[in-house]
Amino acid sequence: MKKLIAIALIAVMVLGMAACGSVNESEVSILWSGDGIVHVPNSLINAMERAMYIENVDYTHYGANGDQSVQTAQALEALNAGCSALVVELVDSTAAQEIVDAAKAKNVPVVFFNCEVDEAVVSGYEKAACVISDPASIGEVQGTQIFEAIASEKKKVYSFNKDIDRNKDGKVTYLGIGDVATTIETLNTSLIENGLPALESVTEGADASYIAGLIAVDGETSKDNAQLTTAEGASVEMIIVANDAAAKDVLVALQAQGFNSNKLKTHCIPVYTFGNDFDYKAYVLESMPAAPYALDTQVETEIDALNDWWKVNADVESWKAANATICSLYSVDWADLDEFLYTTTDVIGAGRLAGTTMVDFDAIAAAVAESVANLVTGKPVAEQIAKIPYTTN
Amino acid sequence: MAKKPVQLDAKGYRKYGMRDAVAYAAGDLGCNMSFALKGTMAIFWTQFMRMPSVLYAGLLILVQVWDAINDPLIGSIIDNDKRTNYKRGKFLAYIWLGSIGLLVAGAACFIPWVKDATDVIKGIVFVSGYILWDAFYTIANVPYGSLLSLISSDPADRASLSAWRSIGSMVGNMVPMVLLPMLIYDANNNILGERVFFVALLMGAFGFLCFQFMIRNTVIRVEENVQCNEEQEKFNVIKAMGNFLKNRPAVGATVAAMGMFIGMQGSATAVTVMFQSYFKNVSISGLVSMFSMIPIVVFTPLARKMVVKYGKKELATFGSICSVIATALLVVAPISPDGKGILIYILCQLIYALGMGIYSTVSWSMMGDAIDYNEWKNGSREEGTVYSLHSFFRKLAQGMGPSLALIIMAALGYSEVNAGNQLFSVALNMRYLVAFLYLFAAVMQFIGLGLIYNLDKKTLEKMNTELAERHTAQQ
Numbered sequence: 001m002k003k004l005i006a007i008a009l010i011a012v013m014v015l016g017m018a019a020c021g022s023v024n025e026s027e028v029s030i031l032w033s034g035d036g037i038v039h040v041p042n043s044l045i046n047a048m049e050r051a052m053y054i055e056n057v058d059y060t061h062y063g064a065n066g067d068q069s070v071q072t073a074q075a076l077e078a079l080n081a082g083c084s085a086l087v088v089e090l091v092d093s094t095a096a097q098e099i100v101d102a103a104k105a106k107n108v109p110v111v112f113f114n115c116e117v118d119e120a121v122v123s124g125y126e127k128a129a130c131v132i133s134d135p136a137s138i139g140e141v142q143g144t145q146i147f148e149a150i151a152s153e154k155k156k157v158y159s160f161n162k163d164i165d166r167n168k169d170g171k172v173t174y175l176g177i178g179d180v181a182t183t184i185e186t187l188n189t190s191l192i193e194n195g196l197p198a199l200e201s202v203t204e205g206a207d208a209s210y211i212a213g214l215i216a217v218d219g220e221t222s223k224d225n226a227q228l229t230t231a232e233g234a235s236v237e238m239i240i241v242a243n244d245a246a247a248k249d250v251l252v253a254l255q256a257q258g259f260n261s262n263k264l265k266t267h268c269i270p271v272y273t274f275g276n277d278f279d280y281k282a283y284v285l286e287s288m289p290a291a292p293y294a295l296d297t298q299v300e301t302e303i304d305a306l307n308d309w310w311k312v313n314a315d316v317e318s319w320k321a322a323n324a325t326i327c328s329l330y331s332v333d334w335a336d337l338d339e340f341l342y343t344t345t346d347v348i349g350a351g352r353l354a355g356t357t358m359v360d361f362d363a364i365a366a367a368v369a370e371s372v373a374n375l376v377t378g379k380p381v382a383e384q385i386a387k388i389p390y391t392t393n
Numbered sequence: 394m395a396k397k398p399v400q401l402d403a404k405g406y407r408k409y410g411m412r413d414a415v416a417y418a419a420g421d422l423g424c425n426m427s428f429a430l431k432g433t434m435a436i437f438w439t440q441f442m443r444m445p446s447v448l449y450a451g452l453l454i455l456v457q458v459w460d461a462i463n464d465p466l467i468g469s470i471i472d473n474d475k476r477t478n479y480k481r482g483k484f485l486a487y488i489w490l491g492s493i494g495l496l497v498a499g500a501a502c503f504i505p506w507v508k509d510a511t512d513v514i515k516g517i518v519f520v521s522g523y524i525l526w527d528a529f530y531t532i533a534n535v536p537y538g539s540l541l542s543l544i545s546s547d548p549a550d551r552a553s554l555s556a557w558r559s560i561g562s563m564v565g566n567m568v569p570m571v572l573l574p575m576l577i578y579d580a581n582n583n584i585l586g587e588r589v590f591f592v593a594l595l596m597g598a599f600g601f602l603c604f605q606f607m608i609r610n611t612v613i614r615v616e617e618n619v620q621c622n623e624e625q626e627k628f629n630v631i632k633a634m635g636n637f638l639k640n641r642p643a644v645g646a647t648v649a650a651m652g653m654f655i656g657m658q659g660s661a662t663a664v665t666v667m668f669q670s671y672f673k674n675v676s677i678s679g680l681v682s683m684f685s686m687i688p689i690v691v692f693t694p695l696a697r698k699m700v701v702k703y704g705k706k707e708l709a710t711f712g713s714i715c716s717v718i719a720t721a722l723l724v725v726a727p728i729s730p731d732g733k734g735i736l737i738y739i740l741c742q743l744i745y746a747l748g749m750g751i752y753s754t755v756s757w758s759m760m761g762d763a764i765d766y767n768e769w770k771n772g773s774r775e776e777g778t779v780y781s782l783h784s785f786f787r788k789l790a791q792g793m794g795p796s797l798a799l800i801i802m803a804a805l806g807y808s809e810v811n812a813g814n815q816l817f818s819v820a821l822n823m824r825y826l827v828a829f830l831y832l833f834a835a836v837m838q839f840i841g842l843g844l845i846y847n848l849d850k851k852t853l854e855k856m857n858t859e860l861a862e863r864h865t866a867q868q
Contacts, residue, residue, distance in 0.1 A: 041811055042814065
């Protein structure tokens with residue numbers, strides 16, 4: 001028994017030492033355009049922590065708080081301190097050359113990410129790389145996402161006729177807000193290839209205010225879907241939006257018509273958007289009913305205080321306490337506000353949005369971490385400028 | 394075709410065989426149809442119902458304290474019940490009663506429709522549901538555990554019953570373990586609360602069927618009330634507690650079980666959060682756990698032979714050493730949040746499960762032997778009380794484990810608001826918390842089995858011989 005225990009302890013010790021030996025001892029400086037603090041799970045900084053951990057890279061975050069001069073100073077300081085690599089999310093892309101020159105002088109790799117950098121700047125230094133989202137993929141990804149949703153519903157014929165083709169005329173009519181041409185082209189190509197009719201637009205060049213002019217038509221029974229129709233009788237069965245700022249306006253307009261409030265499942269038009277930086281907190285505050293003048297002033301002061309507070313704190317419980325006054329002013333339950341706290345992806349399940357196309361934080365972070373790990377160990381990167389396709393929720 | 398005649402033993406009972414073993418296994422399967430959901434409670438109440446973690450941890454301790462009081466009460470009620478007019482014996486009668494309640498009591502712990510209520514209302518609903526479930530579970534489970542020493546007095550038969558109980562427990566754990574994560578989480582690794590309620594109802598119905606099968610196929614072959622030569626003393630709970638604490642086998646087996654529950658039950662929530670946020674794939678958590686059951690499946694058929702050859706204490710201690718090694722590896726191995734990391738995690742779990750499998754196949758029969766030890770040393774079996782006190786400490790550990798773990802999780806940054814998508818730094822903390830909780834469990838098992846439990850093979854043989862001589866002399 002004693003021999004057995006001794007052997008076991010030695011085995012554990014050896015394995016432990018082996019595990020320790022594989023840890024990467026490089027110190028990488030990650031320079032963020034924001035505050036460099038991890039606030040929420042759905043963020044690039046959180047994805048970066050995960051990716052760096054997988055690649056066994058030790059790192060330190062630095063935040064520029066929107067000031068390029070601060071960021072450049074941080075880069076120079078890190079280089080002078082002997083960092084093994086710089087990972088930079090530029091505030092101002094014109095600062096790239098200065099940082100590359102400084103890194104080149106120290107023979108230190110530099111990886112830019114999530115910012116547009118002149119290709120000549122990156123290719124001018126063999127230890128430089130850039131990882132960005134590929135804007136050309138937005139329309140394709142969004143179009144594919146919507147196609148998959150329609151095709152999926154089409155397999156369940158009943159739900160397609162009920163939830164997608166609301167007026168059962170055999171085709172889907174949509175409202176496009178902003179430049180959604182590539183999305184529609186990709187989507188219609190896929191639909192036609194699969195024997196489904198192409199989407200048809202109810203109008204061109206509209207913005208969210210168009211929704212206010214639509215007519216809400218209830219279903220025949222309380223369980224049938226309601227519709228939003230034009231004066232000519234065309235049903236808006238889907239809304240495709242070019243960006244989440246416009247999506248906010250669309251949601252406000254829909255909710256003014258009694259749709260997409262997640263209260264009635266029959267009153268929900270699928271809305272597809274792009275982006276996941278939607279400030280839903282501000283949306284909630286804006287969509288609250290008007291209050292008496294005295295309260296407006298007080299609320300305005302509260303909002304300013306909250307916005308300042310939000311920059312340095314993201315603790316939910318503290319946010320609740322900080323919002324208590326506003327909640328009581330407008331008699332809004334916390335349970336309703338709670339759903340608006342984070343990004344677009346968090347309200348998709350609540351039915352307000354059917355889907356979003358967004359920056360693939362995980363893929364960008366993984367590509368950055370891999371580039372850093374390769375460059376620090378003297379290996380080349382696959383491509384100096386990596387373009388990461390967008391993803392969907 | 395003529396029915397095969399039932400073979401009878403020397404006392405005229407149906408000879409012990411596979412039917413008894415499978416029936417006994419069905420009993421634990423029935424118990425686990427509600428117990429298996431317990432691991433989901435913390436995630437359900439914190440992430441879906443949005444009850445603050447610290448509040449949930451506090452309420453859990455509260456209900457577990459009640460649970461722990463509840464057990465010896467039921468145990469002594471059963472021991473003091475001297476009626477002899479039960480059709481199938483008093484233990485099976487109580488199990489039948491418990492099985493009726495467990496039809497719906499499991500679902501009572503997962504009422505989703507008060508999600509938007511205040512924390513006070515949610516707390517009341519949680520506590521009420523848990524107490525209801527706990528009452529019926531105890532009424533079924535306490536006599537079920539005592540049943541092992543009453544089905545057969547033969548040590549090899551008891552080892553077989555213990556092994557088959559583990560199979561029943563394993564199936565009762567494995568099936569929900571594999572299927573539940575696939576059913577109750579969405580694509581973003583968030584729990585679907587309403588579904589959990591209906592799944593619990595279905596499991597309650599299946600559990601009821603298992604209990605009915607067990608009741609109809611179990612034969613009691615050992616006297617439920619042992620007659621001793623000396624005048625039988627009045628039943629005394631305090632004295633029974635004192636005897637229990639002097640019963641080294643009972644204490645050792647209990648310490649091992651407590652360690653197992655504090656560690657494994659405590660880590661259940663952290664494991665789920667780890668799969669949600671570290672590996673980002675909660676739907677495979679059940680499959681991973683299933684892989685780790687493989688050693689138990691392989692070892693169980695060998696249990697009886699190995700017990701005869703090596704002895705229960707010896708085997709269980711070896712198993713606990715395997716568990717210590719495996720869990721130490723869990724701590725130090727480079728388990729990264731990707732496929733490679735999951736493979737290493739599974740490998741560690743396989744070794745851990747081997748140790749657990751060895752222990753679990755003999756654990757229940759160890760309590761049977763501890764009950765015999767009570768009779769050997771103190772003259773009375775008090776099986777209801779000994780087992781219920783064992784359950785008391787197990788329940789204490791079962792409650793303390795998840796509560797302590799949840800408090801530690803909150804201290805390490807776990808936020809119920811983030812649901813299945815925690816910050817990576819928190820996810821990493823969960824990865825290490827899981828490893829350390831498992832290690833704690835394994836070390837406690839080693840202490841309980843290797844250092845406290847004193848019924849080695851030689852002592853066990855001596856005890857059984859002397860008890861047999863006493864029983865013969867009484868007749």
